[in-house]
Amino acid sequence: MSEITSSIPLQINPDLQEERDKASFNVTELTHIIYGGIEKTKKRKRLEKLLFSDPFFQEYQNVRAFGSRSEYYAASVKKSTKIFKLRRQHKWTDEEYETVLDICHDDLALTLHHTMFIPALERLATEDQKSKWLTLAKQYKIIGTYAQTELGHGTYLQGLETTATYDPQTREFVMNTPTLSAMKWWPGSLGKSSNHALVLATLIISGKKYGMHPFLVQLRSMDDHKVLPGVRVGDIGAKMGGNSVDNGYLILDNVRIPRNNMLMKNAQVSPDGKFVTRGPSKANYATMMLIRVQICTMAYQVVSSGATIGIRYSAVRRQSKLDPQDREPKILEYQTQQYKIFPGLAMSYAFLFASRSLTRKYEEAFAEIQRGDFKSLPELHCLSSGLKSFCSEHSVRQVEIIRQSCGGHGYLNAAGLGMLVNAAAPMITVEGENTVMYLQLARYILKRFAGAMSGQQLDGSTSYLSMDPATYVCPVMSETDCRNLTALCDIYRYRSYMTVCRVARQVQHDMESDMPQHVAINKNLVDLVRAAKAHSYYIVVKDFVEGVDALVASAPVIKVLRTLCCFYAAHGIAEYSGDFLESEAVGLHQLKWIKNLQVSLLGEIRPDAVALVDAFDYHDITLSSALGCYDGNAYERLFKSTENDPMNKEEVHPSYYQYLKPFMEEMNKSKL
Numbered sequence: 001m002s003e004i005t006s007s008i009p010l011q012i013n014p015d016l017q018e019e020r021d022k023a024s025f026n027v028t029e030l031t032h033i034i035y036g037g038i039e040k041t042k043k044r045k046r047l048e049k050l051l052f053s054d055p056f057f058q059e060y061q062n063v064r065a066f067g068s069r070s071e072y073y074a075a076s077v078k079k080s081t082k083i084f085k086l087r088r089q090h091k092w093t094d095e096e097y098e099t100v101l102d103i104c105h106d107d108l109a110l111t112l113h114h115t116m117f118i119p120a121l122e123r124l125a126t127e128d129q130k131s132k133w134l135t136l137a138k139q140y141k142i143i144g145t146y147a148q149t150e151l152g153h154g155t156y157l158q159g160l161e162t163t164a165t166y167d168p169q170t171r172e173f174v175m176n177t178p179t180l181s182a183m184k185w186w187p188g189s190l191g192k193s194s195n196h197a198l199v200l201a202t203l204i205i206s207g208k209k210y211g212m213h214p215f216l217v218q219l220r221s222m223d224d225h226k227v228l229p230g231v232r233v234g235d236i237g238a239k240m241g242g243n244s245v246d247n248g249y250l251i252l253d254n255v256r257i258p259r260n261n262m263l264m265k266n267a268q269v270s271p272d273g274k275f276v277t278r279g280p281s282k283a284n285y286a287t288m289m290l291i292r293v294q295i296c297t298m299a300y301q302v303v304s305s306g307a308t309i310g311i312r313y314s315a316v317r318r319q320s321k322l323d324p325q326d327r328e329p330k331i332l333e334y335q336t337q338q339y340k341i342f343p344g345l346a347m348s349y350a351f352l353f354a355s356r357s358l359t360r361k362y363e364e365a366f367a368e369i370q371r372g373d374f375k376s377l378p379e380l381h382c383l384s385s386g387l388k389s390f391c392s393e394h395s396v397r398q399v400e401i402i403r404q405s406c407g408g409h410g411y412l413n414a415a416g417l418g419m420l421v422n423a424a425a426p427m428i429t430v431e432g433e434n435t436v437m438y439l440q441l442a443r444y445i446l447k448r449f450a451g452a453m454s455g456q457q458l459d460g461s462t463s464y465l466s467m468d469p470a471t472y473v474c475p476v477m478s479e480t481d482c483r484n485l486t487a488l489c490d491i492y493r494y495r496s497y498m499t500v501c502r503v504a505r506q507v508q509h510d511m512e513s514d515m516p517q518h519v520a521i522n523k524n525l526v527d528l529v530r531a532a533k534a535h536s537y538y539i540v541v542k543d544f545v546e547g548v549d550a551l552v553a554s555a556p557v558i559k560v561l562r563t564l565c566c567f568y569a570a571h572g573i574a575e576y577s578g579d580f581l582e583s584e585a586v587g588l589h590q591l592k593w594i595k596n597l598q599v600s601l602l603g604e605i606r607p608d609a610v611a612l613v614d615a616f617d618y619h620d621i622t623l624s625s626a627l628g629c630y631d632g633n634a635y636e637r638l639f640k641s642t643e644n645d646p647m648n649k650e651e652v653h654p655s656y657y658q659y660l661k662p663f664m665e666e667m668n669k670s671k672l
């Protein structure tokens, strides 16, 4: 009788334990830094325990892995409602609720209700409207979504075709989807879950268009969830990932809503049809900016989860030979493996600091905006657009590299990496497609650069554009200088300056050669995006360096974070060496030193790699990965995962009787 079983050993895999024993710093100390202090870590642990003591959360993993789309959606609705109920029962604060959502880590069917519907009501409704609608939404007496994107237009909001025509006789808006391309297409939780939608539509009064405004539209009966007259709504179909969410379509046919259902914080329509605006014209775009900021934090969660799985697995997987006399090494010993995974590890910490800094700026600016002071809006719009694009692009790419680094097993659903990549991939598209958002940043940078050229004193994230480039000397004079974080940051800043300067001059030159502005811009779009990327890279490196510099922590924690920060910066210079050389931010000597440093840092990070991912402190259910589990018993967990596979339910699959058996019989009888 074979002794091979799928039972999970009680002890930690010794290969992983060995890694933990040799860490140079205190993991718990770093965990507290990551979560914002001991109290917050404790609170998170308490919430985790409360959630995961319910067996449903474990069962949910199986439905996710093996259920049909409809079963997965249903389980996810159940999960959403369970969490909503727990929130009421335990009177969670907003912060505690956010923590629970972070712990759950995947798409909830009703996710749009809390990620966009409620924030949109908070930002776009008047106080009176809030006391009605926001209260109902927060008590889950209505479930809503944010319906902006249409089949024909997602990016170009001025091209939206859905109309809200004011009828002064009845004091109602008449909502219409005039064409196929005008139908709402994509909103999450729209297809089957929501009974209300915040519909973004072009306001029309007496035949005149007044731009895009938000309207609250009831879609389904509150008694039996049946679709209301004039409304057609459904699911848009299976996606690459995120299939627990019912992204939907919506067609409105002369649906009448009361005048008060237009959210009127930023613009009002009086009963007799007069239009009045308040604040800047882009005030109705406020919800999108919030989510862009949150996407940076999501990108941190995505890449740190991927790094946790990749590093733990690489510490327990042994393959091939390094020393012919020795046993097979852990694959983490191979320099190439480190080169695939450690950029994701360093990126995790870079994005942690960058998203923290962006969130702080957002909160400060939001408080000002609430007081009617909009001066930081343009800077914040451009910073959040750039960082949203940068963090999503880099995290998704890096997690796919980590998936590949796990060899064949990385391709299994049970590894958790494929699902992570597919769930995270839309971060690149949602809330403004990345190229388009980079171009919003580029437009801002060009204006600021022009301001600097005409002698304006700049502040904020672009203040460096008033530097005098003639004073730049590469601050790296020797190999040892390469470890100087301020020097590395200066190199990024100068690269960004030169990239911006070059494209700005080119656009100006093209326009001076009588090219219409739009032609000149389109001729330089690739370089404009390059400039926005260079600026975003500089901001992330700067936030990382400043974040580590400002830390109050023990010497070993500071040391390991400085090493990661140095690696992150050096790796970026090596990877985009063409740009750094072309801008003369570094010369060939410096590049060679930085490349050498990058490789030698791999060896310095190696002993702390497992401890650095342990510090993220992800629960096994959150990670949902046989390869990345805390105990490192990857093989046992992989084998165990096959037990729930419906393919293994019967010894002989029904298809044998249906197809294979008759086929084999026919083949065996055949004379050929």
Ligand SMILES: CCCCCCCCCC/C=C\CCCC(=O)SCCNC(=O)CCNC(=O)[C@H](O)C(C)(C)COP(=O)(O)OP(=O)(O)OC[C@H]1O[C@@H](n2cnc3c(N)ncnc32)[C@H](O)[C@@H]1OP(=O)(O)O
Binding pocket: 105, 106, 107, 115, 116, 146, 148, 149, 154, 155, 156, 157, 158, 188, 282, 285, 286, 288, 289, 291, 298, 301, 302, 305, 377, 378, 381, 423, 424, 426, 427, 429, 430, 431, 432, 433, 436, 440, 443, 444
């Ligand atoms: C571990 C688990 C992982 C799980 C990961 C899950 C990931 C996925 C989860 C899903 C989450 C959320 C769901 C997503 C929901 C959505 O997608 S909702 C739909 C979002 N849609 C968009 O974002 C549309 C993008 N388009 C736009 O924002 C605008 O059309 C665009 C900004 C591109 C252009 O706007 P226009 O009105 O055409 O303006 P312009 O003429 O270009 O610019 C005019 C000026 O306005 C300034 N501007 C633009 N936007 C803003 C803003 N938000 N705030 C302030 N100012 C703004 C712009 O800079 C211009 O200024 P200037 O004239 O130069 O001074």
Ligand SMILES: Cc1cc2nc3c(=O)[nH]c(=O)nc-3n(C[C@H](O)[C@H](O)[C@H](O)COP(=O)(O)OP(=O)(O)OC[C@H]3O[C@@H](n4cnc5c(N)ncnc54)[C@H](O)[C@@H]3O)c2cc1C
Binding pocket: 112, 146, 147, 148, 149, 152, 153, 154, 155, 156, 185, 186, 187, 188, 242, 247, 426, 429, 430, 431, 432, 433, 434, 435, 436, 439
């Ligand atoms: C999973 C998922 C969830 C979503 N949830 C919601 C939701 O809840 N509510 C909602 O309203 N919407 C939602 N969306 C829609 C999403 O916001 C849009 O898909 C997104 O804004 C991009 O718009 P688009 O699809 O029109 O892309 P397009 O604009 O058609 O982009 C296609 C290509 O054209 C390029 N392009 C477009 N315009 C320009 C330009 N000006 N300059 C240069 N290149 C350009 C882009 O770079 C891209 O390469 C969701 C989408 C997804 C995938």
